[in-house]
Amino acid sequence: MDLRIVSAWGLFAVLGFAKHPWRGERTGFGGTDQIAATAVDTATESYEVGGIRIIQRHNPANTAVVVHIYLLGGARQVTSATAGIEPLMLESSGHGTLHYPEGEALDALALTGSTIEVAAEMDWTTFELGTTTEELDSAWAVFADRLVHPTLDPAAVELVRARMLSARRLNSSRPDAVLDRLADSVAFTGHPYEVNPIGTERSLQSITPAEVKRYHADQVVKSRLLVLVVGNASRQHVERLIRERLAALPQGNYSWTLPPPVPVRDNSMTILPRRLPTNYIGGYYPGPLANSEDFPAFRLATELLSSMLYSEIRAERGLSYTAYSPFLELGASAGGVYASTTAPDKVFPLIASGMSDVFYARFAGFELRRFVEQFITEYYLRNETSAGQADYLARAELYRGGWRHANKFMEDLRAVSPADVRRVARKYMGHVQYVYVGDTTRMKQYMRQ
């Protein structure tokens, strides 16, 4: 193994990224019966308005309406020097637009009770509106003006910059956020994902208001947008709003593609010595692209590993409160390992043996089906809400070649065999870029091995 020790004081500031929920919730081992056959989605349609692609799902069950605008590209839109520019731009737009100067943008939105959120992710940034049928027109007016005509006054950009920097600094003292950032930096070296689109302290400090304005003029173009609308709104209503408010954007010539796969490298260990009440083990292994034939089997293999880590490390030995295998649902997917523990020298071998169990395990098809059916439960849970449905449709559109493939994923999972799982586990799980934040004296026994 290649062992590198990174000085804590040389490390750049980090941010806990929302895509890495290091969770501790228990999951069971799955059952054998199935919820439902794959369904045809008759509530969703897609169309184009003035060069903008829209996917709309009609849900008259209540009055919620969500509009998610995906600005595509994510990490591939920025460099290490400009990382953070897109969320900085979108957040700054809340402080003044052409039709709602200065504080009027906040006031106008507030009067509708609606919310606007910005989330920068590896493959895109989402600009999200949460409102109701009744408030849609008023909320949309502010929302669209923020996207199309933001003032981006230097004072507003400075205010937002200061808040974003503060958030990065706060996270630099949170061990999970430090581990996250370290794991990303190591796992994605040489790949577009090594630049985190939420930005670093260095990049956020260096971006100028003029650059933010230029970015808006050059990069907020219709061809880079995907609009998801879920809720109680008619197609005619949505078409009118888009035509009226987003038509002014230039078309651009952006074309979405999946990112390249994450390069495969030999296992490595990167250590950040810290004296903490517990220690943090993490790391990623690269997976297939989201549209690859291997993807469903890889997803199941990661879930199997997660179950084994929970069982071996927490349930049977009490060595950790949280032990599992995280999954990065990205265009270039990845799986991982995670555990917080005061006994890392005992946990590391269990992680290795857990992986080996997935590589070589002899398990019957019905045992695999338990995990598949559990996915279906989680699928329905995600689709309880309008926002969950919007996200699910967008990922199918962008990752699997079309929103109509959303429901097909369950069929694909059911078609995976135990042999498929073993094959992809051996192909992808053997190349882990481990990271460790904690007391290195507790690892001596394991490192000597």
Next chain:
Amino acid sequence: MKRVTCFLALVFVATAASLQGQRESLARLVRQEQLANGLTLIVSENHVVPLATVAVVVRTGAFTQEASDAGISHLYEHMLFRSYRGGEGGWDQEVGALNGTSNGSTSAESVNYYMVLPSRHVGTAIEMLARLVRDAYFDNNSLTLERKVVLGEIERNLAEPLHHLQTEVAKSSWGSSFSRKDPLGTPESLKLIESSRLKEVFQRYYVPNNAALIVTGDVDAAQIFSLASKSFEKWKRGPDPFIAHPVPAMAPLQQTKIAIIQADTREVTVMLQWPGPSVETNTAATYSADLFSSVLNAAGSSFQVRLVGSGLFQSVSIDYETLRHLGPITLTGVTTAPDAERALTALLEEMYKFEGDYFTDQDLAIARKRLKVASVFALEQTAQRAHTIGYWWSVSGLDYYLSYVDNLGSRSANDLREFATKYIVDKPMSIGVLVSPGEAPMIRAAVAKVFGLTGGR
């Protein structure tokens, strides 16, 4: 192939009515019964997706903990899952066999055990939860193992600088009553808990007349009541735990206290906390507290504009935790060391304005509209609704939940002013500041100057 009509199912409809009248809408969605043994049954149907959430909520938590028992209510939440079927560790396997997930939670005044699973298995889930709470089995081997897991959870908290700020502020606020606000306990208190004590406390609080079964999702209420009746009828009623073991009143905060917490941090995080109202003895004030928070936290409010829009703070928010045994009002702000004195001065000036004509009609209109929109989105989350209902049942009673939005809507600017005057302005508070060691002297001096105090731990 089956058409996806489930997303269009109209069995459940949340009307976008005005805030007045939400009680009627909610009451149609929530049905309640009670078994002869005292167990409360609450069902809320929503057929959008074919899932059900089944939860058992027990009215216990930190508030029932003596100082020597700190962490016991959370520990036996863990122990119950491990002890299922006499400690054979079958809970996870049985949940998995139903294609479900499960978890539990312990808070100041509520403990919750739940499963989310395909709705066709709801009967089995109800039976499993009945067995879980009825047939608990505590042995020392299981305790040894699960104590390690809970210690792991505490250690994770101890690694977070913000946790230390929250703990020190809470200790200042509640004094000798702190264990009744701290569900987790400490490594030291956890090590002292024996299985005999676990059993004793469990038997006291885990009785059906102190518990509720909540079921939400793609279910039929009448069928659920029938299933629950069969599964839980053997659970024997016990003495009312709060008659034999009344919870002592929280000691009131007599004077302002300061704690300066030094940690590896690059910002200055300020926390101010006041003992707030009890939902039992001053229900009206709890609605004022929530509306007050909503007004101040709104992005365009004058509070935010003057404190955050000015750049003095990077963020400021205020929160009230609704509890029966005094809920804390907590203000948290992030600033920098060079700005700290001016930021705290501006904050104090702002707080004094609460007594005047601070809250406008527009403020209230915005807060009500935010609540209305938020309630529409909350109704989408059927699984979460089980937890919400369970929490309110335990802390305040179901009627509080049903009437909440209507009561919030009826608050006036004067109510908010009265709330601030009674609980915040010039009232004793706990002040905590999280700061790096190098900047601690500057911050200590700034706090002393702004609040006219000396000392601080």
